[in-house]
Amino acid sequence: xxxxxxxxxxxxCCKTHQVLSIEKPGGEWCxxxxxxxxxxxxxxxxxxxxxxxCQWLMGYGEDNERPDITQVVIDFCVLKPxxxxxxxxxxxxxxxxxxxxxxxxxxxxxxxxxxLLHIYLDGRQILQVPPxxxxxxxxxxxxxxxxxxxxxxxxxxxxxxxxSGGF
Numbered sequence: 059x060x061x062x063x064x065x066x067x068x069x070x071c072c073k074t075h076q077v078l079s080i081e082k083p084g085g086e087w088c089x090x091x092x093x094x095x096x097x098x099x100x101x102x103x104x105x106x107x108x109x110x111x112c113q114w115l116m117g118y119g120e121d122n123e124r125p126d127i128t129q130v131v132i133d134f135c136v137l138k139p140x141x142x143x144x145x146x147x148x149x150x151x152x153x154x155x156x157x158x159x160x161x162x163x164x165x166x167x168x169x170x171x172x173x174l175l176h177i178y179l180d181g182r183q184i185l186q187v188p189p190x191x192x193x194x195x196x197x198x199x200x201x202x203x204x205x206x207x208x209x210x211x212x213x214x215x216x217x218x219x220x221x222s223g224g225f
Contacts, residue, residue, distance in 0.1 A: 063114065063115050063116075063117065063121075064115075065096065065115065066124075067094050067095065067096075067126065068124050068125055068126040069091050069092075069093055069094060069095070069096060069097075069126065070112075070125035070126050070129070070131050070148075070150045071107075071110060071112055071125065071131050071148075072087060072088045072090075072091035072093075072097065073085065073086065073087050073088070073091070073150060073179075074131045074148035074149070074150055074177070074179075075106070075110065075131075075148070077104050077106050077107060078106065079104040079105065079106060080104055084148075084177070084181065085149075085178075085179040085180065085181060090103070094126070110133075112125055112131050112132060112133060113132040113133060113134055114132065118132060118134075119132070123159065125150060126150070128154070128157070128159045128160075129149070129150040129151045129154035129157065130147050130148065130149065130150060130154050130155065130157070130159065130160055130163075131147075131148040131150060132145060132146070132147055132148075132163070133145070133146040133148070134146075137173070137175065137185075137201075140193055140197040140200075140201070142173055142191075142193065142197070143172060144172065144173045144174070144175050144185075145163075145167055145172055145173070145174050145175070146174075146175045146177055147160060147163070147174055147175070147176050147177065148177045149176070149177065149178045149179050150179075151179075152179060155176050155178065164186065167188075168188040168189075168211070171188045171189075171190065171191045172188065173185055173186060173187045173188060173191060173193075174186045175206070182207070183205065183206045183207065184206070184207045184208075184209060185201060185206050185207070185208050185209070186209050186211070187208060187209065187210045187211065188211055189211050193208075193210075
C-alpha cells in the first residue's frame, strides 16, 4: 500500500493560490507562510487552505515531482465556463512553466485530450487546447471575457503528406 503523501517542507501553494478570506492575492507569498517550513497558523488556517490538496498530495506524479521541486503546482479541475475537465499548472517561480517537467506533462495530458490552464505569477492565464478537443464558441467567448488567452493546437496528422515532384 502506498504511503500517504504529506506537504513536508513544500509551501508552493502558499504562493500560487489566492485566498479571499485573508485577502491574499495569487502569485505572492502568504504572510502566514514560513517558506520551506509551513503555515504559522496551521491549526486556524482558512477554509480555502484546508480544502486544497494539490495533485501531488493526491498521488499524481513521482515522489521527486513535489511542487517545491518542480516549481509547479498541479490541480485537476472543471473549467467553469466550459464544463471541460482541465489541468491547472500554477507557476511557483518565473519561467517554471517552460520547464522540461511541464513539457512532459503537457505531452502526456494532450494525448488524453485534456486542456491545460497555465497560471502565471503575474496573473496571466493561458488555456492550451489539445487538437480535436471541442470548445464551444460561447465557452471561448466567456474565457476571453475573463481574460484567459486561448491557444489551440492544430490537428495531428496521422497520414503523411504525399509529395509530388523531383524525388
